Amino acid sequence: MSAKRGLVIVNTGPGKGKTTAALGTAVRASGQGLRVLMLQFIKGGSRYGELDGAKHLPGVEIRPLGLGLVMPGQDRSAHQAEARAAWAECLRVVSAAEHDLIILDEICVAVHFGFVSAQEVVELINSKPPEMHLILTGRNCPEEVMAAADTVTVMEEVKHHFAAGVKAQAGIEF
Ligand code: ATP
Numbered sequence: 001m002s003a004k005r006g007l008v009i010v011n012t013g014p015g016k017g018k019t020t021a022a023l024g025t026a027v028r029a030s031g032q033g034l035r036v037l038m039l040q041f042i043k044g045g046s047r048y049g050e051l052d053g054a055k056h057l058p059g060v061e062i063r064p065l066g067l068g069l070v071m072p073g074q075d076r077s078a079h080q081a082e083a084r085a086a087w088a089e090c091l092r093v094v095s096a097a098e099h100d101l102i103i104l105d106e107i108c109v110a111v112h113f114g115f116v117s118a119q120e121v122v123e124l125i126n127s128k129p130p131e132m133h134l135i136l137t138g139r140n141c142p143e144e145v146m147a148a149a150d151t152v153t154v155m156e157e158v159k160h161h162f163a164a165g166v167k168a169q170a171g172i173e174f
């Protein structure tokens, strides 16, 4: 048996696949008997397939934190209080050490909007239980957070069907 070492993995960049890759890891981790929690930081209105899909995966829980998308020009103050409550939940579950893998989905977007500072995320990384794996997703991951991670993947957009006018497809986008 290899030594257990909690990893910090960042999935960022403009191309599609950041959240999908994190969900793929959750499937793999479930098969290995790991306890997995995904906190969905920022999500749109529609019900995501992964919420129901995860019910079929032993040990995997997905918890939406109730934050919608912030549109350009929109007042962010309502989101600010919700985002801080969501961040408090992140801190709580990481320090509780009741999971083997925690996925903070779209946390980088929350940082980009200024709801959470990059320094706070770095502190979370540095204070997590040593055996816990963390996956952070979202566009525009700050440099400090990437520097604190073990593995960083930047998804590159070569093409995306949205550009050809194809709408979001159930099971592929949500
Ligand atoms: P996914 O959840 O499909 O893995 P993602 O996590 O990489 O996507 P996000 O930045 O979270 O991407 O954006 C979420 C939504 O935007 C998804 O519906 C996704 O298909 C879509 N999307 C992702 N990348 C692009 C892109 N380059 N152009 C247009 N839409 C995109």
Ligand code: MG
Binding pocket: 018, 019, 020, 106, 137, 138
């Ligand atoms: Mg995503």
